[in-house]
Amino acid sequence: MEPFVLRDAHVTLSVPTAADVDRVAEVCADPEIAAWTVVPSPYVRADAEGFLTRMVPAGWAEETIFTWAVRAPGSVDGPVLAMMGITRTTGAPGQEQAGEIGYWTAPDARGAGLTTAAARLAADWALDPEGLGLSRLQWQAYVGNWPSRRVAWKLGFRFEGTLRRYGPQRGVLRDSWMASLLPRDPREPAEPWPAEAPRS
Structure with a gap:
């Protein structure tokens, strides 16, 4: 599939390219991104180069990521x-397909609703029969990871529970939250914001 x-x-969501190497290397060195994602840590420029010049194009070409x-x-x-x-994540031609959404946000872009808007666009495309x-x-x-959970909550993802020792991160399995969104689900919070969540 050609990127679009x-x-x-x-x-605006556009394909990242080699021109973004320095910016991605800078952002992914942020301790918060290292804490909550699977990016290498410490993150160096060569990691960004590999991600942008090999992983991203391969994912689009293979229609997997x-x-x-x-x-x-x-701005594109x-x-x-x-x-x-x-x-x-699963499925073959002719079978039901499932997938997973993931995201990170640069420190200087947090708190403005940008990730929520971007995730809405990506989720709508992923669940659209024409997408x-x-x-x-x-x-x-x-x-x-409450900031990530808040984005999913705003989009209508339904919380399904905590999976113990489920999510791999640099050789360690961590407890993980899981939620899902189906094509006909409303794109708005499906439940009250958890009482145990920190205030923000």
Whole structure:
């Protein structure tokens, strides 16, 4: 599949390229991204080069991982503000398809609703029969990643529980939260925000 742009009035999603190497290397060195994702830690420029020149193009070509750089509205090559991905997880042609959404946000772009807007665009495409046509889109995050959980909550993902020692991270299995979104689910919170969540 050829990479394509998703956009609305709030955000633009375009394929990240080698021109984004320095920015991605800078952002992925952030301790918060290292704490909650599977990016290498410490993260160096060579990691960004491998991600942008090999992993991203291969994912699109094989139609297994669809990765976008999140940029300001109207800009297809502006600074990377976040990264958004849809990974096809199960299914074969003619069978129901499932996938997973993942994202990170640069420190200087947090708190403005950018990731929520980008995730909405990506999720809608993934679940649209005219898009990727998934029957289930899941979200998972390591327990304690409340910012990521808030994005999923805003999009209507339904929390399904905590999976103990489920999510791998650099050789360790961590407890993980799991939630899902189906094609007909409303794209709005499906339940009250958890009482145990920290205030923000």
